Amino acid sequence: MDKSNLPKRTILLVDDHPINVDSYQTLLSSIESNKNAEYLVAFDCEQTYNAINKHQINGKNIDFAFIDINLPEYPEKKLFSGSDVTILIRKKFPLCKIIIISMHKEPNWVNQIFKSVNPEGFIAKSDINYKCFPEIFQSIEKNEIYMSQSIKLSQKIMIQKNINWDDYDSKILQLIAQGEKTINLPKFIPLSLSAIEKRKANIKKQLVLNLGSDKELIDVATNLGFL
Template identity: 70%
Template sequence: MIEKPATKRNILIVDDHPINVDSYKTLLSNIDSNSNADFQLAFDCKEAYHIINGMKNNQLLIDFAFIDINLPPYEDKKIFSGSDLALIIKDFFPKCKIIIISMHKEPLWVNQIYKSINPHGFIAKSDINYKSFPLIFESIEKSETYYSSSIKESQRVMIQKNINWDDNDSKILQFLSEGIKTIQLPDFVPLSLSSIEKRKANIKKQLMLNSGSDKEMIDIAKKLGLL
């Protein structure tokens, strides 16, 4: 009787630093369960989107996706970050295990990604090395959720600060800190300008206890370690 060959698992790796992509691929390839894996590699949102869309159209699955947050955007599709890619993957491939790897570990960033993506793995780049990376993967492979130590600490800080806002509020503050004007925010956040203005006022109330300028709001958020 001829045995049917084992189905290959597909692993997507997206990072704008080629050395990181190569390192992750090498470390994952050395794990026995990935000996037959196909690796899909991308270095920006555009490349990643075309891989994701192509696999969907060809009725192929993505089993694991390792995604950096800061990536060159694909503005034609309004994909501005790894977070946006992760949401597309969750929509196209509900069973895919998503692992976010980022140099950012600020509480606000962590809170936003946790609420919007709720990834199977969430790792600060400063928390991983060649020894820990395979162990982290094997943990996630067993359907365990893995958050690295810095990410857990950021979650704790966010809870302690008891700031009550959602993913869109976090995005508003982040985009403003990056120089995006309020009038431009409807292009980045799925809300009307009037809703954004109301939310911005609420953020100021929580951070500043009164009204103030956008710069003052951003400065306080940075001092609190939220940006």
């Protein structure tokens, strides 16, 4: 393929360990669709802030951003972590696909990041290897939401804890996934329609942050292993 015909995209890589940034760039560069990509690299919040601002001033987009959460702070701009950096990226480049990479995978922490950032990808460093990294990127490139196994488990634990998940909730999801309309669910579950609707709304609130469609609910539930 002629490299000149490939889309010109910009990929931001941020990690406080330069060896990680080098590894990510090497792996991403091996993907055919990235042969013509421009890479921005940064190792702390201040460098990231400057790179983002310079790119915006030059009228350029950032298409993908791989952000480590644990970064040296930039108090002057109230950037204290990679989480703050991602919020800044969302503001300046709303179409940018953000991928969080972190050594942390505690359920409470993972849940907080999802609610504040809602990234297109969330990867625990312990789940990454050189074989899967290009596959992860290509999944996100296709507009799929990617969570590594440790992150999925943390999300599942947190959701079950928050909404006191039981067999009725699982059955509601299963029936919706099978194409049953909500109004018909009392035929299969010994609960009133209002009780079922309340449970469904609560499940949606936890799984689909924007209270999206039933299809979005089922897609997320499947991804998390509830179906």
